[in-house]
Amino acid sequence: MSAVSDRLPAFPWDKLEPYKKTAAAHPDGIVDLSVGTPVDPVPEHIQKALIDAADSPGYPTVWGTPELRDALTRWVEHRLGAREVTHRHVLPVVGSKELVAWLPTQLGLGPGDQVAFPRLAYPTYEVGARLARAEHVAYDDPTELDATRLKLLWLNSPSNPTGRVLSKAELTRIVAWAREHGVLVLSDECYIELGWEADPVSVLHPDVNGGSYDGIVAVHSLSKRSNLAGYRAAFLAGDPAVLGPLLQIRKHGGMMTPAPTQAAVVAALGDDEHVRVQRERYAARRTALRDALLAHGFRIEHSEASLYLWATRDESCWDTVAHLADRGILVAPGDFYGPAGDRFVRVALTATDERVRAAVTRLTV
Secondary structure, three states: OHHHHOOOOOOHHHHHHHHHHHHHOOOOOOEEOOOOOOOOOOOHHHHHHHHHOOOOOOOOOOOOOHHHHHHHHHHHHHHHOOOOOOHHHEEEEOOHHHHHHHHHHHOOOOOOOEEEEEOOOOOHHHHHHHHOOOEEEEEOOHHHOOOOOEEEEEEEOOOOOOOOOOOHHHHHHHHHHHHHOOOEEEEEOOOOOOEOOOOOOOOOOHHHHOOOOOOEEEEEEOOOOOOOHHHOOEEEEEOHHHHHHHHHHHHHHOOOOOHHHHHHHHHHHOOOHHHHHHHHHHHHHHHHHHHHHHHOOOEEEOOOEOOEEEEEOOOOHHHHHHHHHOOOEEOEEHHHHOHHHOOOEEEEOOOOHHHHHHHHHHHHO
8 A cells, every 4th residue: 555655746735734724714714715626506407317317226337328428429529529429439437537547557557658747737647647657747848758758648728727728729739749759648628618718629629630539538527517526527538549448447447437427417418508607607706806816916827718817926836825824715836736836826716606705805905
């Protein structure tokens, strides 16, 4: 057990606990803008689909029901502009974090292989490499990497934590480079429904991939767009030559999305209206928090998409965390996402309207 845990960095969120206590001591309570967990209700039609499927005594299949695969393929074509997507091009997973953490191991990567991810990135990309005993490397531009031992290239657009969006031209260039060097591209697109000042594009779009899914896989999640973080609902779409072997491995590992969750995903992907409503909630919160932070002396970079504001006061991120905690507001320090974030904080939009108003008031005083 210790041999595995010793490969991993210290769990970063533990370092935030003293600041959480400070924020919680505020007379009007804490405004937690740190983790980014959804707080709004699960839409009723999705809850109903889950309840209707609750009598599921048998084992679910790893590949999902035909209805689920139909829903995935339809959504990928309708929402992302992908073409000729079949059941072989999709694979449900038990939440996207599980996939990110275990994918290098499931791909058979190990010592001597490299996994690359953005300089500022979701920490689980590195965790996945460490669990597989592979090397990890952070990049500013992946096409400047030495591809000799590079096996897996993570893209993340819109980005967590920065909200940066890669343009269609950038994605096209990167995909072409990766194919030239035989590098598998995994594109984490979990925030693609949440573009504000940019319209995010998927690597599955034919303008990016030339009409071929060879060597590319996209990761999608329903946690944020449908408030289903508690359901653990996500999926992959892309190259069948990658997804087919993954399906077999996941069958052996028993990595099955629960049957009620599968039914809920079908309902969620079949309805655009609840996504529009949720986007409007987040847009209003984003405007309120952004204006308050700017008025308080912050500078905001990128943040053209996703559920976060990437903000700085040009000081140590921990000084900023302490400054806001004294006002009862908890945010995530930027160095959780890499050393390049050491002068930024990530401010999540995932708080109730009432708590966002409280944060705005505290930043204004």
